[in-house]
Amino acid sequence: MKKFLKMIAACALLPMILIGCNQSTTSSIKLAEVTRSLFYAPQYVALEKGYFEEEGLDVELQTTWGGDKTMTALLSDGADIALVGSETSIYVYAQNSKDPVINFAQLTQTDGTFLVAKEPKPDFKWEDLKDSTFLGQRKGGMPQMVGEFVLKKHGIDPKNDLELQQNIDFANIPGAFVSGDAEYVQLFEPTASTFEKEGKGHIVASFGEESGHVPYTVFMTKQSYLDKNEEEVQKFTRAVYKAQKWVEETSASEIAEVIHPYFEDTDLELLAASIDRYKSQGSFATDPILDKEEWQNLKAIMDEAGELPADIPYEELVNTSIAEDIMKE
Template sequence: MTSSRPSQQAPAVTAGWTRRRVLSVAGGTAAALALAACGAPSSAPPGQNAPSGASGAAGGGSGSKVVIGVGGQTLLTYMAATLAEQLGYYKEEGVDVELQDLQGGSKALTAMLGGSTQVTCGYYEHTIQMQAKNQSIKAFVDMGLSSGLALIVAPKNEGSIKSIGDLKGKNVGVTAPGSSTDMFVKYLLSKNGFQPTDAAVSAIGAGSSAVAAVQNNQVDAAVMLEPDISVLAKQLGKQPVILEDVRSVEGLKEVFGTDSWPSACLYAKTDWLQQNEDTGKKLARAIKRTLDYISQHSGQEIADKMPEKFSGGDKAQYAKVIDDLKKTLSKDGKFTQDGTEAVLKTQRVANPEVGNKDIDLSKTYTNDYVSA
């Protein structure tokens, strides 16, 4: 998808946890995750010229700079990549990093496949999608334990859509067809005994376009992300009705049967990673140190370290959202087998390009770099 930057943050809203959840929008649960989750390109694009000074741009090797493409740099799910730079951890580890904000996960992945970047700060599921297309990429440090998705009912349907089954024949907004938001809808339908195609999906993007689509009842329901949920709540003047939510451990266990679902991470072409092992370890250590910093500091302290423009003009609210985000960040940068299996399970149900293909998860991630 193409991610857009938040224009504002909504005040904290709290509510109880029920089957038909009207959840906390900015507090009480991990309501701060944002996602640049996009469908993977069908194949690697033709090679492109790498930026000057880039390390191993087209086929490995070593150099002085690593260009990391970020799937939406202002999105809080990718906060650790920017914070590591702000704290000077990349330089302290001895690696020269350039972050490129590519405004969407698929764009970041495509740039790496084409050679314009060497590493992607994106979602783990792309490694599975690419293996299904016979292209080998590997994640080497995990940042998030949740995808941060929530299925929200449009205001006009709050009295009629009360369960997943009620989505049959309805129009559900997603960031883009084939994206993780689309796959979430298909997975929920299948999990509840319906066909993945029983609900139609429409692309509503993210940011202001997604908020407007739900607020103006252009769709019957939508899979949304933070900070869009907070903005929607502020526009509506009330809490949105949420049918399913995987922004919390409770939600993850209910939907996926696991307490982790690896999301934001650093990944690279497997051959590049093998040829730049030392660089990969330095990057992993920098992110691990950043995760440690996040766990030991308040949202306000972290917000003060982030670029001023990322707060959307409301640093106090930005700090509150960061405090919620911390609950669903990895503490050690390591992937878990249960978590990666949960992601694969989602892909098998919702992504026909993965389906029942033989997927070797051990080739999609490694903990060796973050453990070094």
């Protein structure tokens, strides 16, 4: 009987022992994404398919709605890692930050917006934008800077050749386009395809195809966090790379099914069509490496928009060693 009671006691203690073990081997990471977008499909794949869990990471995702709010969360330790445009790390560095923000894993490598017209434009030409009302994105953000870069590439001065509206918050831009007098708007998917399906707009061009490769959205963290938690950042990057490879090899319809919990209000078929649009133009990075050419392209776009505060060297704010090591495994 005593032996039996000892066995019962041991069994009762086992769950507590296992919990203790799990607590010691699982690391928590607070991840802030700049917005909720299927443009970030590989991130949601990593979450839904358990790639972070396989690495012993408990990733808590929060949506911070805007580059400034995302960077504030990161700098104030409200987030450990941020998914946001690389331009934000340049802005922070230019303010003489003693704890620079380091880009360590790229997620998207093109602009993710599309030019949507209120009326059908079967024979659209970029010059059609002249003398029109264009509802753009927030000044200083990557969507707006890329938008202006592409317009200038086609001989359009965004300040003089059209009426450029930039006074609408990111989350309110779709509604403002529907209810306002703007003839064109710059939208992400799946909003662009949703508008087209509902007859509220018509996709006429892709800013991603026009602007080339840029480090559009990148996972970044403070140098101090990286110094103290390099192993966790390695595990995080490994999970992201697994997801990137899976997305590259998987059909848009299957990807849509996996990430649908993050876009419950979007029809699966439309979600798949939007993902396919991004895949076909190479928007999803196929590995975590942010290369020097992309960094130079980013700075050229920022400079053209008058938003480059300083010529920050690639080596100062980009760490590729972790991603390179992961890819060699």
